[in-house]
Amino acid sequence: MVQGVQIHSTQAQDAQAQVLTEDALKFIAALHRTFESTRQSLLVAREAAQQRLDAGQPLDFPVETRHIRADPSWLCAPPGPGLEDRRVEITGPPERKMVINALNSGAKTFMADFEDACSPTFANMIHGQVNLRDAIRRQIDFESGGKPYRLTEKPAVLIVRPRGWHLDEPRVTVDNTPVSGSLFDFALYFFHNARELVKRGLGPYFYLPKMEHYLEARLWNDVFNFSQSYIGMTCGTIRATVLIETLPAAFQMEEILFELRTHSAGLNCGRWDYIFSFIKRRRADRSAVLPDRKDVTMEVGFMDAYVRLLIQTCHRRRVAAMGGMSAQIPIKNDPQANDVAMAKVRADKLREVTNGHDGTWIAHPLINQIAMEIFNKHMLGPHQYHVRREDVKVAAADLLNTKVPGKITVEGLKSNVATSLGYSAAWLGGNGCIPLHWLMEDAATAEITRVQLWQYCKYGIRTSDTGEVVTPQWIDRLVDEIAPTLKSATLAAENLDIVSKYLKAQVRKEWPSEFLTSDLMGYLAVRDGCPAAWQRSVL
CATH class of the missing domain: 3.20.20.360 (Malate synthase, domain 3)
Structure with missing residues (x-):
């Protein structure tokens, strides 16, 4: 028109x-x-x-303003x-x-x-x-x-x-x-x-x-x-x-x-x-x-x-x-x-x-x-x-104070994997706001879980409760263990497979992707009828 x-x-x-x-x-x-x-x-x-x-340049209040x-x-x-x-x-x-x-x-x-x-x-x-x-x-x-x-x-x-x-x-x-x-x-x-x-x-x-x-x-x-x-x-x-x-x-x-x-x-x-x-x-x-x-x-x-x-x-x-x-x-x-x-x-x-x-x-x-x-x-x-x-x-x-009391635990890792997979699969299925474990999760909370998993792998962090080093291979095992438990009428196996591969790839990157929504948008676009060029590989 x-x-x-x-x-x-x-x-x-x-x-x-x-x-x-x-x-x-x-x-x-x-x-x-x-x-x-x-x-x-x-x-x-x-x-x-x-x-x-x-x-290494620190964040500060802009001088010019x-x-x-x-x-x-x-x-x-x-x-x-x-x-x-x-x-x-x-x-x-x-x-x-x-x-x-x-x-x-x-x-x-x-x-x-x-x-x-x-x-x-x-x-x-x-x-x-x-x-x-x-x-x-x-x-x-x-x-x-x-x-x-x-x-x-x-x-x-x-x-x-x-x-x-x-x-x-x-x-x-x-x-x-x-x-x-x-x-x-x-x-x-x-x-x-x-x-x-x-x-x-x-x-x-x-x-x-x-x-x-x-x-x-x-x-x-x-x-x-x-x-x-x-x-x-x-x-x-x-x-x-x-x-x-x-x-x-x-x-x-x-x-x-x-x-x-x-x-x-x-x-x-x-x-x-x-x-x-x-x-x-x-x-x-x-x-x-x-x-x-x-x-x-x-x-x-x-x-x-x-x-x-x-x-x-x-x-x-x-x-x-x-x-x-x-x-x-x-x-x-x-x-x-x-x-x-x-x-x-x-x-x-x-x-x-x-x-x-x-x-x-x-x-x-x-x-x-x-x-x-x-x-x-x-x-x-x-x-x-x-x-x-x-x-x-x-x-x-x-604003940059990193003194945060708390621990990095195996349970925390599992929760992050479950939230990242569950939300991302729901998002691919057309639902952008879901209850998980009596918390309302959206893209922002899913992003925290994704980059935390990346951060722990990047720096080889040890869990506080078991002393194990967090590695991409460990995340792989958690993904393979948790993903099948999430399958339901609203979380399709195809979407869980896509986000499982995505998360495994993310924890191996030098730097995390800017936004999972940008990464996964190509799948929605192609399903909506856009040219296949939009389904760029993010894995």
Whole structure:
């Protein structure tokens, strides 16, 4: 329909007809032709930055932007309509039933996630856009198994998380080049819904993931200005919250807010991806080896420093400092185990609100009451911008502190293997958010398990309980032992075989791959009808 634009999938054709309209594709093409070269240059800059870290250059606060950090006069935009109070935000993939349940959960906002909680099959991506469009227009009601699903009169405010800058959308090309997954997700949602949202007294709101540099935030701000002008909308209508979930971004929080200040809605502690990034960016540093995943809590030194700095930074600039996700989910048919899990959730939310966070994340509607009660008790107003945390003094060394109490155990290895295999196989099967051992796992937690296994093999770490050296051969044996136990109706043998080979290859690499989602995307693309060239070998 549009010159230079090709769609390489016949999946979800009815939904495609609704959202991949001629005008929407023209908008995608305009974004691609305007911003793709900048995106690619920023991704190259990430690689160069990693090489400097590998060579021993320490991370520090940028010298060239010291004046931004030192200037107390600039502030970010006021909260957009409906974002004044964000004390509990629920997250999940944009699946139709999930969208209704999340919007009806009682949480203040719902982050519809096209990224870590969503396997990017083309059907998921396209149906997700249809579901959000219908929800905004209150046309999403349906019946399944005799049970009606209908929106309440006052649903949560909708926020959308597009994919990160590193991900391509290979099912759509412009001038024979895959479009950015970020721009594809953003463009379809914005183009079809921005005016409707404003008409309903809200606005187009976004969560921005995986950024590593303030210039990546500048690119998003340029995209926002271009897009608002493209449809004739007042610049500054968009609001975006940035997830600080990479180690380099923790050193540039002020700069990221400054770049997005006319569109900023704050920062979020993306805790699981942050741990993943901490390991990945410090891959050449043996002292950065972390203990079992369960021991890397929010109370350990480098995590606590990052949280305190984020709250101080946001409140200095008058925007929301959002807390993160507790992994625990309700446990059915075991009241005692459920009490233990929910006690962990309560402790986590209490830590957040007393530290000064303005809101928190939950992954399950049944946890809303717990989180809401704690924030209602300890945060009487709509936010805590007045909690300036002027007592906080975070130095670069605090953000890099590797003194983490805990052990590396055989049980921890087995848990990492099971999570890495189970999640990755589910992701290949089209499911990007799964419960495992009563924890909600998504791409971020799977990434931690993958790079931890690589890290232990790379540095020949000995387990604390048996004294055995972790080797690729040992991981092979664990993979062969655990993979057959995971087979089920939702975890196909073919996908388990792919991810088993992938994990075995990963622990033998000199450096871990940047993202498993990038590595495995080719399998989804080819299954969706893309040329076989997309199924690049990652083994």
